[in-house]
Structure formats: structure tokens, C-alpha cells
Amino acid sequence: MTNPNPISRLEYPGSQGANAAPLISPRNYTFLQTYIYRESGIVLDDDKQYLFESRLRPIVIREGLASIDALCDLVATGRSPALATRVIDAMTTNETLFFRDTAIFEVMKTTVLPELIAAAGSRKLRIWSAASSTGQEAYSLAITLLEARIDPSRVEIIGTDLCEQVVERAATGKYVQFEVGRGMPILLLMKYFTKVGLDWQIKPEVRNMVHFQKLDLRGSFAALGKFDLVLCRNVLIYFDATTKEQIIASIAKTILPGGMLVLGCAETLISVDHKYERKVFGHSTFYAVR
Structure with a gap:
């Protein structure tokens, strides 16, 4: 039948x-x-x-x-x-999790962020989480800053993604148990989240540090302003060489003197024409604009 x-x-x-x-x-x-x-x-x-x-x-x-x-x-x-x-x-929409590549966040907490905040002087420290998906990376950054005892009023974090739906979801700061179970240490979960039914809600002190918006990395993002730190992790691998080089060059124009770029662990700037200087902290690689 x-x-x-x-x-x-x-x-x-x-x-x-x-x-x-x-x-x-x-x-x-x-x-x-x-x-x-x-x-x-x-x-x-x-x-x-x-x-x-x-x-x-x-x-x-x-x-x-x-x-x-x-x-x-x-x-x-x-x-x-x-x-x-x-x-x-x-x-x-790419897979994401809290504190992905924990070594990067540890280096940022102990070394990179304190140095950047000191160099910023009286102005706000500006951080961009490019391709932020549902927000785990951006909120991990906010928590790292709080754990480093950096005054949240001195920091602005921007999260962007091509997908409007995930941008809207990231802005809610609400996650299911499976999502917080991927990378979020239990002590930080209890400190910075509130249980709401079966879900976990980011507390206002964290959520208010981050702003999300839709953005295509292939277009102009000059309107975002300048940044001290840009995280563009695990996304360039999906672009062809020409587009990758274009994005890398455009990001360089947004980074302030002394600022840095972070790529995914599997990503490098080898074979790409760029204006970055490689800096290694422990096992973590950052790229400073020359």
C-alpha cells in the first residue's frame, strides 16, 4: 500500500x-x-x-x-x-559552547585582558565576538572579565552573527541544561545564572555587558567602531581564500593600536596576506596588528 x-x-x-x-x-x-x-x-x-x-x-x-x-x-x-x-x-549556524578552548580564556583572564584594560586608560575596553552564534562566547568573555575583577562599566562587548534568529536568541541569555552543560563550570553556573524552570538564565550583571546585532562579515563593519580585542574563531575555515583574506584585512582596520585578534585553534594566517604579528602566550596564539 x-x-x-x-x-x-x-x-x-x-x-x-x-x-x-x-x-x-x-x-x-x-x-x-x-x-x-x-x-x-x-x-x-x-x-x-x-x-x-x-x-x-x-x-x-x-x-x-x-x-x-x-x-x-x-x-x-x-x-x-x-x-x-x-x-x-x-x-x-555553527556549533558553539561556553569557554570553548579553555586555555584562551585563562590567558585572557590572567594576562591579556588586564594588559588591555590598563592600556585603555580612562576609555572603555571594547571587545568584538564575531560570528557569536547563540552567544556562548560573548557571555564567556563577560564572565571572564568579571572573574578578573574588571569593572563591567569599563567594558563593552559586541556579539555579531549573520543569522538573525540566533542573534535574537543570544540576546535573551537563556539556555537549556544541555547548553550550559557544555563548557560552563558548575561554580560559574551557580554564580552567574539563575534557574528558571528547566532553563538557565544569565544574570543581568552579565547580560548587560553584551549587545548583539546581525552582521555579514563580508560587508562593511566600520560602523561598529574600533576594538581592543576581536575574537573571530572557528568561522574563517568556512570561507574561500579570497573572502578569508578580505575579512582578515577588514578586521585589522577595526583593531586599535596594541589590540589583538584571536582565531580558532585550527585556524592560522599562513598563506594569507595580512598585517598581523603573531604573539604566543603559553599554548595560546593571539595576533597583534603591526
Whole structure:
């Protein structure tokens, strides 16, 4: 008997054995790669079909569509901008957690932030968390500053992301148990969060230190002003060499004299034309503008 609900036939790759048909036709896979690159600058290689399928499947189900191919066909018509935005958001939201790469935060607490705040003098210390996703990095920075006993009134943290939905969620400062369980030490959780039902809410003293807004790193961000410290971690790896070099150069223009850039542990400026000087603190690497 024919299954009346085509959605129920959607399966993850491999669930029907090695000979299972892919959920995205080659034509639409190429369309998605091109579309995501055009709208976000992010390069998704030919081996990322599992990523498309796992992230777009919930949209297919929510919209009551028959397949991911049907979703692609609808996006291609241009008649549903809201749906197209959801596809972009789904494919450009990166995994994040609190205090990712703990050594970086320890060095910032003991060395980098005290030095930067001293150099700032009477003005505010300005920090930018680029590609901040749902806010864990930005709030980790705020907590690190508080733990370093730096007056929060002397600090401004900006978090930006391409995805409007995650920016809005980051601004709420509310996280589920699974999210705070990833990286947030229990003592800091009890000190800086309040339990609200099954969720955890960042306390106002932390949340008020951070402001979030939507931003495309490929565009101009001169309006953000100048910064003492910029964190652009685990995002440049998704761009092609030309876009990466453009972003690195643009960020350099926002960094104040004596300020620094932090990249992800797997990211380097090797083979990129840049104006940074590499500085190593313990096992952590920072980049100062020359």
C-alpha cells in the first residue's frame, strides 16, 4: 500500500543501507552549494551532503514538503524570502559552547585582558565576538572579565552573527541544561545564572555587558567602531581564500593600536596576506596588528 505521508519516508543517509538513494538530487545539491555561497560566502564542499540533509530535514517536515528537493525548488522560485532566510540560517549556524578552548580564556583572564584594560586608560575596553552564534562566547568573555575583577562599566562587548534568529536568541541569555552543560563550570553556573524552570538564565550583571546585532562579515563593519580585542574563531575555515583574506584585512582596520585578534585553534594566517604579528602566550596564539 502506498504511504500517504511522504514526509515519513525521509531518512538520514545510511538508514536504508549502503544503496539508499540520496535525499538531494545532484542538481539541487549544486544549487544549494551555489546559493549558500552567494548569500553567505560560506563554502560547502561536495562531501557535506549529510550536513544539508540533517539541517534542512526539520524545515522540510515543518513546511509539510515532500522532500529536500521540493524545498530547493521552492527556494529557487524566490517567492518565499522568509523560507530562504531559514535555509541560510540553518546552513550557517555553527556549533558553539561556553569557554570553548579553555586555555584562551585563562590567558585572557590572567594576562591579556588586564594588559588591555590598563592600556585603555580612562576609555572603555571594547571587545568584538564575531560570528557569536547563540552567544556562548560573548557571555564567556563577560564572565571572564568579571572573574578578573574588571569593572563591567569599563567594558563593552559586541556579539555579531549573520543569522538573525540566533542573534535574537543570544540576546535573551537563556539556555537549556544541555547548553550550559557544555563548557560552563558548575561554580560559574551557580554564580552567574539563575534557574528558571528547566532553563538557565544569565544574570543581568552579565547580560548587560553584551549587545548583539546581525552582521555579514563580508560587508562593511566600520560602523561598529574600533576594538581592543576581536575574537573571530572557528568561522574563517568556512570561507574561500579570497573572502578569508578580505575579512582578515577588514578586521585589522577595526583593531586599535596594541589590540589583538584571536582565531580558532585550527585556524592560522599562513598563506594569507595580512598585517598581523603573531604573539604566543603559553599554548595560546593571539595576533597583534603591526
